[in-house]
Amino acid sequence: MHRDHDIAIVGGGAAGTLAAIHLLRRAAPGLRIAMYEPSLHPGEGVAYSTRRPEHLLNVPAGKMSALPDEPGDFLAWLATRREYAGAGDQSSRYLPRRDYAAYLAQRLEEARTGSAATFELHHHRITALHRRADGLRLEWSGGSATAGRVLLATGNAPRPLPARGASALGAPRLLEAWDSEGLAAIAPDARVCIAGTGLSMVDAVLTLAACGHRGPVHLLSRHGLLPLAHAPDSPVDTGLEVDALLALDLRARLRVLRQRVAEAAAGGRPWQAVLERLRPRVQALWRSLDAADQRRFLRHVVRYWDIHRHRIAPEADAVLQDLVRSGRLQLHRARLDLVTSGTRCVHIGARDRHGAVVALDVEHVINATGVEMRVQAMRNPLLEQLLGDGLAVPGAHGIGLATDMDGRMRDASDMARDDLRVVGSLRIGEAWESLAVPELRQQAQAVAEAWTGVAVAA
Ligand SMILES: Cc1cc2nc3c(=O)[nH]c(=O)nc-3n(C[C@H](O)[C@H](O)[C@H](O)COP(=O)(O)OP(=O)(O)OC[C@H]3O[C@@H](n4cnc5c(N)ncnc54)[C@H](O)[C@@H]3O)c2cc1C
Structure with a gap:
């Protein structure tokens, strides 16, 4: 039976690239691996495509x-780079993300040249995947290919601005937070509103600051919470018994954690140590909550979890805090409702939690509302087709795709087959913590071991 590929990876961001590296390092002679990624640079994806230092x-x-x-x-790769020569130990430093993209690209190239397998990179966006007698058939505009196994690594989907009137606004009035060139072109005195106050907002603020922007910047978010900073040297609260937490319900867990954080503060220790202790066990903590508690977490806790868990580099925090102190960054706790284009500006209408209107006139609105977790809202034709054909179903609570614990995708009859697996953020419903490199590399290694039968890389 002819198949074009033994394994096809759909999506070549960090997750797909890590999977390719692990597969290539383990593959037996003759294995044919392909990756489908529309962008020219594998390994970059949403997070690492930025060129800004x-x-x-x-x-x-x-x-x-x-x-x-x-x-x-x-660290070993950094030591080979001229720009880090003589710069000392980099292990606790927060480096430019573009360096990480260069690292992944080089490790992929080394894995390819050192592998017994063949590797093809195709710059197609896959629009459909069908199960056929001869394997899994991938389709894109103008072509198709068959594969024995497919790994879905389509990753993050930016959210559209959640406001009436947004679809009528275009660049440069409305800019995406990841559009660094658009942000760099904003006039220094322009009034700006950033919708969303998570990590993409931090990127946008840092770019405005680096480009000499000195106009007022309004930050708009429903909860008005800003990301918190890492503590120096990432301490870990080793005294916290995570196993004991697993047996508790959500409310009791939060009580223990609040108490622990208060004790740390009273003892002059960083609260971040408590989160560092939880970090490797977040998947177990999520899976051990019942469905009702998971729902409560998503409804009431997630905003607070996010700012504590997804912390920013101390140097990024210093810039942010300086701008807040100087009054250049003004935080509004309000829900964005409406954006309309005037002759010279954008009118923004929002409402605070008491229903009072917050009205702003700015030259630019920046959408920093982050990534979409609900698979049906991701606007990815491939995912829509998979859901429509019953090859996939939404994950728990409608977020990500339903998978088993090893990332095998569940179909509409709840069957999880080994030839169609998922890595990365699409596993969020089952695993919750399935976004950052520590989880992605683990998932990539696990799928490579399962599909090559080789546990230790050659
Ligand atoms: C701004 C930002 C900063 C971050 N910083 C860090 C950090 O410092 N450390 C950390 O550990 N994590 C960080 N993360 C988490 C980050 O999400 C992951 O580290 C990683 O980038 C996720 O990679 P991914 O491949 O799963 O997704 P993505 O980066 O979204 O890549 C998915 C890829 O799939 C492709 N694709 C999508 N649909 C199709 C299709 N139908 N056909 C073919 N290809 C398709 C896309 O073109 C894209 O290249 C950050 C995330 C963001 C958003």
Whole structure:
């Protein structure tokens, strides 16, 4: 039976690229691996495609290795780079994200040249996937191919601005937070409103600051919470018994954690140590909540969780805090409702939690509302087709896709087959913590081991 590929990876961001590296390092002679990624640069995806030096990793370099079994691999790569020569130990530093893209691209190239397998990179956006007698058939505009196994790594989907009138606004009035060139072109005195106050907002603020912007910047979000900073040296509260938490319900867990954080504060220790202790066990913590508690978490806790869990580099925090102190950044706790284009500006209408109108006139609105978790709202034709044909179903609580614990995709009859697996953020419903490199590399290694039968890379 002819198949074009033994394994096809759909999506070549960090997750797909990590999977390719792990597969190539283990593959037996003759295995044919392909990756489908529309952009020209594998490994970049949404997070690492930025060329701007002020966009930093939010994880210290020492924790960003592509290889779970070689935790120092990113540091070893940095040591070979001229720009880091003589710069000392980088393990606790928050480096530019563009360096991480260069690292992944080089490790992919090395894995390809050193592999017994063949590797093809196709710059097509896959629009459909069908199960046929001869394997899994991938389709794109103008072509198709068959594969024995498919790994779905389509990753993050930016959210459209959630406001009436947004679809009638275009650049440069409405800019996406990841459009660095658009942001860099904003006039220095222009009034700006950034919708959303998460990590994409931080990127946008850092770019405006780096480009000499000095006009007022309004930050708009429903909860008005800003990301918090990492503590120096990432301490870990080793005294916290995570196993004991697993047996508790959500409310009791939160009580224990609040108490622990208060004790740390009273003892002059950083609260971040408590979160660092939880970090490797977040998947177990999520899976051990019942469905009702998971729902409560998503409804009432997630905003607070996000700012504590997804922390920013201390140097990024310093810039942010300076701008808040100087009054240049003004935080509005309000829900965005309406955007309309005037002759010279954009009118923004929002409502605070008491129903009072917050009205702003600005030259630019920046959409920093982050990534979409609900698979039906991701506007990805491939995912829509998979759902429509019953090859996939939404994950728990409608977020991501339903998978088993090893990432096998569940179909409409709840069957999880081994030839169609998922890595990365689409596993959020089942795993919750399934976004950052520590999880992505683990998932990539696990699928490579399962599909090549080789547990230790050659
Ligand atoms: C701004 C930002 C900063 C971050 N910083 C860090 C950090 O410092 N450390 C960390 O550990 N994590 C960080 N993260 C988490 C980050 O999401 C992951 O590290 C990683 O980038 C996720 O990669 P991914 O491949 O799953 O998704 P993506 O980066 O979204 O890549 C998915 C790829 O799939 C492709 N694709 C989509 N649909 C199709 C299709 N139908 N056919 C073919 N290709 C398709 C896209 O073109 C894209 O290249 C950050 C995330 C963001 C958004």
